[in-house]
Amino acid sequence: MTNVSATNEKVELRRYLFSLAERSLEQAGWRVERIPGSGKGSVRRIVKNDESHVVSIRTTQDTWIAFPRTSDDNGWVTLDDVDFVIPVTVDDRDDPKWAAVYMVEAKEMRERFDRAYLARKAAGHTVQAGRGVWVSMFSTEDPKIVTSVGGGIAVGKTPLLRVKISGSEEVEDKPASEPMTAATSPLTVAEAKKRLAQTFGVDPEKIKIIIEA
Incomplete structure (x- = not known):
C-alpha cells in the first residue's frame, strides 16, 4: 500500500526545492520567466540586462539527477535545448537537513x-530511449564503478543558495562560504549503500548501515 503521507511530503519538498531555484536566481539578479508553449515544466528563461538564457531546473531528493535520451538516441531530452542546468539537491536522502542550488553550464552537464551514457553502454548496460540516465551530485568518478562516471557535479562549485530545511525555521547561507570538494561533500546513507552494493555485487536494499553517535 502506498504511504500517502510520505508521497505528499515528497511532492511538497519537490515544490519547495523548485521555489528555492527560482529564489536563488532572482537573488543573483536574474528575472525568471516561464516560456509559453515550451511544454516543459522545468524550463525557464532567465534575463539580466541584455543577457538571456534558457535553463532547466532539476530537483533531487536523493542527490542524483537524471536526463533521458532522445527517441533517436542521438542526444538528450531538454538538456540539449538549454544553456544552463539549475540542480537543487538535498544533502541526504533519508534525513535531509540542507538544500543547495547550483548553476552549471549545459555544456559541462552534457x-x-x-560520459555516463558511454560508460554504461561499454559495460553492457541497457539504456532505453526516454528513460533517465542518473548522475550523482556529490560522488566523484571512480573508473571501477560504472555508475559513478559523470558524477561529482557539485564538487568544487559554490552554490547560489544553501538553506537549512530541517526544523521549523528556515536558515539561509547564501552563498556557501566555500565550494564543495571531494573531501567535504556529504556521503549520504543512500550513497553509502549504493557504493557497498556495487563493491559486493548485491542489491542496495540488502545493505544495512548502523550509525552510533
Whole structure:
C-alpha cells in the first residue's frame, strides 16, 4: 500500500526545492520567466540586462539527477535545448537537513551525461530511449564503478543558495562560504549503500548501515 503521507511530503519538498531555484536566481539578479508553449515544466528563461538564457531546473531528493535520451538516441531530452542546468539537491536522502542550488553550464552537464551514457553502454548496460540516465551530485568518478562516471557535479562549485530545511525555521547561507570538494561533500546513507552494493555485487536494499553517535 502506498504511504500517502510520505508521497505528499515528497511532492511538497519537490515544490519547495523548485521555489528555492527560482529564489536563488532572482537573488543573483536574474528575472525568471516561464516560456509559453515550451511544454516543459522545468524550463525557464532567465534575463539580466541584455543577457538571456534558457535553463532547466532539476530537483533531487536523493542527490542524483537524471536526463533521458532522445527517441533517436542521438542526444538528450531538454538538456540539449538549454544553456544552463539549475540542480537543487538535498544533502541526504533519508534525513535531509540542507538544500543547495547550483548553476552549471549545459555544456559541462552534457559532457558528464555523455560520459555516463558511454560508460554504461561499454559495460553492457541497457539504456532505453526516454528513460533517465542518473548522475550523482556529490560522488566523484571512480573508473571501477560504472555508475559513478559523470558524477561529482557539485564538487568544487559554490552554490547560489544553501538553506537549512530541517526544523521549523528556515536558515539561509547564501552563498556557501566555500565550494564543495571531494573531501567535504556529504556521503549520504543512500550513497553509502549504493557504493557497498556495487563493491559486493548485491542489491542496495540488502545493505544495512548502523550509525552510533
